[in-house]
Amino acid sequence: MVDNTIRDLRRKHNEERDKEMASLYSLMLGLAERDCFPNNQLRKYCDPNNTVAGYVFDFANPWYVAEPISTVQDIKLIVDGTMIGLEHLAIIIRGQKIPVKVAKTIYEIWWGVGEVLQILIEDQKFINQNILKKVNLEIHLDLRTTMYYGIPNNLAQYVLNHEMEVL
Amino acid sequence: MKVGISLYSYGGDFHSRRISVRQAILHAAEIGCEGIELIGDQHLPNWPYTSISELVDLRDLIQSLGMEVSCFSSYLVYMLRSDRNQTQEELIRVAKEHINIANILGAKICRPIYSADNKKDLFHVINACLPILKQCNIIWALEVHSPFPPSFYNEVIQEINSPFVRLLPDFSCWQSMGLPTEFSANNIETFKEILPYTAYCHGKAHVFDANGEEPNTPYKALLQALKEINFDGYVVAEYEGWMMGYADSRAIVKTHFDLINKYR
Numbered sequence: 001m002v003d004n005t006i007r008d009l010r011r012k013h014n015e016e017r018d019k020e021m022a023s024l025y026s027l028m029l030g031l032a033e034r035d036c037f038p039n040n041q042l043r044k045y046c047d048p049n050n051t052v053a054g055y056v057f058d059f060a061n062p063w064y065v066a067e068p069i070s071t072v073q074d075i076k077l078i079v080d081g082t083m084i085g086l087e088h089l090a091i092i093i094r095g096q097k098i099p100v101k102v103a104k105t106i107y108e109i110w111w112g113v114g115e116v117l118q119i120l121i122e123d124q125k126f127i128n129q130n131i132l133k134k135v136n137l138e139i140h141l142d143l144r145t146t147m148y149y150g151i152p153n154n155l156a157q158y159v160l161n162h163e164m165e166v167l
Numbered sequence: 168m169k170v171g172i173s174l175y176s177y178g179g180d181f182h183s184r185r186i187s188v189r190q191a192i193l194h195a196a197e198i199g200c201e202g203i204e205l206i207g208d209q210h211l212p213n214w215p216y217t218s219i220s221e222l223v224d225l226r227d228l229i230q231s232l233g234m235e236v237s238c239f240s241s242y243l244v245y246m247l248r249s250d251r252n253q254t255q256e257e258l259i260r261v262a263k264e265h266i267n268i269a270n271i272l273g274a275k276i277c278r279p280i281y282s283a284d285n286k287k288d289l290f291h292v293i294n295a296c297l298p299i300l301k302q303c304n305i306i307w308a309l310e311v312h313s314p315f316p317p318s319f320y321n322e323v324i325q326e327i328n329s330p331f332v333r334l335l336p337d338f339s340c341w342q343s344m345g346l347p348t349e350f351s352a353n354n355i356e357t358f359k360e361i362l363p364y365t366a367y368c369h370g371k372a373h374v375f376d377a378n379g380e381e382p383n384t385p386y387k388a389l390l391q392a393l394k395e396i397n398f399d400g401y402v403v404a405e406y407e408g409w410m411m412g413y414a415d416s417r418a419i420v421k422t423h424f425d426l427i428n429k430y431r
Contacts, residue, residue, distance in 0.1 A: 027411055031179075034413065065208035065242065066208045066209065066214045107247050107248045113209050
């Protein structure tokens with residue numbers, strides 16, 4: 001028994017572990033549903049020339065501990081039925097703007113527990129369209145875990161849907 | 168036996184930004200807590216770049232309230248980067264950094280959570296840290312937690328064979344009944360078997376009944392076993408029910424703290 005590796009034990013307990021983690025994961029999804037949108041506002045984002053360069057909304061860390069930004073593998077938004085891909089999205093954390101497409105390489109910057117960052121939409125087609133005062137925003141966030149939690153592909157997949165007031 | 172509180176218990180309120188770490192510490196002091204467990208990844212400002220002055224301020228606040236840092240916990244994340252896992256040497260460097268943080272905080276127990284793939288890697292990391300543990304007089308507490316049975320840790324601890332590496336049983340190992348995150352309970356005898364190597368305990372809880380009992384966890388029997396060996400370490404309240412739904416963590420922590428005190 002002493003010679004058994006942890007991997008062997010993990011395999012032995014895998015089924016039970018994954019069952020637990022699946023439940024834990026579903027609880028974490030509930031936490032995200034509850035806490036990730038500190039307000040339901042989609043706000044204009046202006047560049048230094050005061051020109052509207054996009055829209056931003058506040059979004060809090062859904063995970064239960066701090067995680068490096070490199071855990072953000074993918075974000076997609078659907079705003080009133082219009083899909084906005086990751087190439088048009090950026091994260092703004094503590095004033096630093098990080099295109100979502102490179103977020104997975106940024107392991108030096110961490111997203112604290114409950115910390116609110118902004119997600120910026122820079123899609124010109126979206127900016128130029130006639131945006132209503134209220135929109136439905138659906139976010140698809142793939143967050144890689146930094147340790148083993150028994151979640152398939154170590155990827156926590158969040159789909160959150162909120163009515164947003166456009167300011 | 169000393170009774171403490173892991174700030175993890177306030178996790179629901181941290182996640183929803185209802186209270187700050189400072190407010191949680193003040194609350195713990197108000198209800199008579201002796202020791203505070205801090206988790207770097209959840210409670211330290213600017214983690215993982217917390218400055219020495221921030222650590223000292225936190226330690227001083229806790230000590231000014233008549234408490235101490237009972238344990239410093241942290242995660243040795245091995246999937247930090249998307250392109251590769253951390254190497255053993257990188258993990259060792261981080262583990263040493265976390266032991267130094269524990270030292271600045273004045274903690275005599277640290278719990279670097281390391282999800283190793285094999286026992287060799289676990290031994291390699293811990294053995295590399297033994298000199299600094301000894302130098303700082305800090306114990307690396309290996310958490311006895313699912314998915315491994317308590318007997319597994321008994322074997323690990325005997326193999327490492329150092330007074331600076333001890334066990335930290337989590338009461339969830341003896342928790343029963345269909346809670347969402349639970350396994351079937353281990354026999355209480357398995358708790359007694361690891362007590363000679365136990366330095367610290369996590370009083371895990373998920374629900375409380377109207378009488379302030381945790382109906383799924385045999386607190387009375389577990390604490391009785393600790394009393395029988397004159398355990399002089401900490402049992403800290405570690406409430407995790409906040410993942411199952413929101414409740415004011417301060418009220419829950421008080422209930423939990425009272426439960427441990429009732430049977431200590």
